[in-house]
Amino acid sequence: MPKMLGKVLRSLLSQPATLKYPAEKPEVVKGTRGRVWFDLWRCDYCQDCERICPPAAITVYPEARKIVYDPFRCIYCHQCVQNCMQGAIKPDETPRKAEYDKVVDVFEYGKAD
Amino acid sequence: MSDKKVINVNTVFPFGPQHPVLPEPIQLKFTFDDEKIVDVIPNIGYVHRAIERALELNNYRRNVALCERICGICNFMHAMAYCESIEKITGTEVPERAKYLRVIWSELGRLQSHYLWLGLFFDAMGFESLYMHVWRDREIVLSLNERTSGHRIQLSTCAIGGASKDLDGALIANYRSSMAELKKKAESMSSLFYKDKGIRERTVGKGVLPKNKAVALGAVGPTARGSGINQDMRMNGYEAYKHLDFKPIVFDMEDAHSRMLVRYEEILQSIEIINSAINQMPAGPIIEKNKKFPMGATINRVEQPRGELFYYVEGNGTDKLERCRVRPPTLANIPPLVSMLIGYEVADIPPIVLSVDPCVACTER
Numbered sequence: 001m002p003k004m005l006g007k008v009l010r011s012l013l014s015q016p017a018t019l020k021y022p023a024e025k026p027e028v029v030k031g032t033r034g035r036v037w038f039d040l041w042r043c044d045y046c047q048d049c050e051r052i053c054p055p056a057a058i059t060v061y062p063e064a065r066k067i068v069y070d071p072f073r074c075i076y077c078h079q080c081v082q083n084c085m086q087g088a089i090k091p092d093e094t095p096r097k098a099e100y101d102k103v104v105d106v107f108e109y110g111k112a113d
Numbered sequence: 114m115s116d117k118k119v120i121n122v123n124t125v126f127p128f129g130p131q132h133p134v135l136p137e138p139i140q141l142k143f144t145f146d147d148e149k150i151v152d153v154i155p156n157i158g159y160v161h162r163a164i165e166r167a168l169e170l171n172n173y174r175r176n177v178a179l180c181e182r183i184c185g186i187c188n189f190m191h192a193m194a195y196c197e198s199i200e201k202i203t204g205t206e207v208p209e210r211a212k213y214l215r216v217i218w219s220e221l222g223r224l225q226s227h228y229l230w231l232g233l234f235f236d237a238m239g240f241e242s243l244y245m246h247v248w249r250d251r252e253i254v255l256s257l258n259e260r261t262s263g264h265r266i267q268l269s270t271c272a273i274g275g276a277s278k279d280l281d282g283a284l285i286a287n288y289r290s291s292m293a294e295l296k297k298k299a300e301s302m303s304s305l306f307y308k309d310k311g312i313r314e315r316t317v318g319k320g321v322l323p324k325n326k327a328v329a330l331g332a333v334g335p336t337a338r339g340s341g342i343n344q345d346m347r348m349n350g351y352e353a354y355k356h357l358d359f360k361p362i363v364f365d366m367e368d369a370h371s372r373m374l375v376r377y378e379e380i381l382q383s384i385e386i387i388n389s390a391i392n393q394m395p396a397g398p399i400i401e402k403n404k405k406f407p408m409g410a411t412i413n414r415v416e417q418p419r420g421e422l423f424y425y426v427e428g429n430g431t432d433k434l435e436r437c438r439v440r441p442p443t444l445a446n447i448p449p450l451v452s453m454l455i456g457y458e459v460a461d462i463p464p465i466v467l468s469v470d471p472c473v474a475c476t477e478r
Contacts, residue, residue, distance in 0.1 A: 017249050029256075033263035054171075054178035077178055077269045082277060
């Protein structure tokens, strides 16, 4: 019983471990794996990202110069980011927002997104 | 006057797939005689996802991500066992630095898993505040994971031929300080695990698995080491474990308390292993890409937090595998679980079931 008093006092007087979300947001660690964005100015349509993607979330159409990326199939492993030899895939640190419909992202050469 | 006959009908009661203390769904049908357990029939198959079939239909490189997602808790070691099998078949030589990196990340996975289990064990006994304390300490390991790879639990840093991320100086300093903080917190709780009266009342003498039965039924991992069997797959010397100096932790009281102590001492041992691996890690490349399709078959054993994981991988020279068989440790621990439940009472069920550390997602793949 006397041994517990020290621990009880320490627990009473220390800060709670929870954050007051959404007033305080947790710090974003550099390198967190979020969604990816494709830069078609640097892409050479080699289809390496399509071959390496584990759930097949990327489809490349070289003749139409179009990339279709499905953020709902993506598992955010960033294998595409590490394997693109032109550095055309940009990783993001924010997570994907919740959405109502399962829409895919279409990136086309020459069209602004 | 009708003569009344008293028919002794035993109650059959499902410790169902949904239960507040179970981390994953498994059904145990108990037969009770008053309060004592007479018979147990396990029933699995609630999270079967046909992963072994998916491993045959997929490209062998994409399989690394799929193997990692067999289990949410012990994920790095599944990926590591698969990558090691493919490296053995194709003859790829992993660089030394990558072996040490894989050891460090495996031990981080072991730490995270044992902390999770300790929290759930105390929650099963009703000791909820200790559960919260232990999970608060687990956050230190998860923050380290996030700084290394970007995800808190699924590291995804094991690749065929080595590792895909490296540790630089700032990150290594982070590791050292986190391990020091974790060691202080873990050691301050040691008197709780060994001497606390409430925990001892519910775990000492419960779920006894004698040593000869553990050998006969094929127990693995801390379930076997808590019954006096000196067996740990890390002693085989895969990866960089042959350069690190440690011994398996064995207790011989054969009950749930001794299994808990095995896992607690393994937490302290893992912290020491990570510290020595960081000190001994050589500089150099971290990956060697392989260029051949796998042709041939091999078996591989890895020590997961719950026991021995067994992989059989067979390739046939194309980019798709012929067969990949996974035998997870909890599947081998279910017969000992059934034998250690018989003869105890209803209130002993949660501590005994959890003392085997069931990871049913692995069991059913």
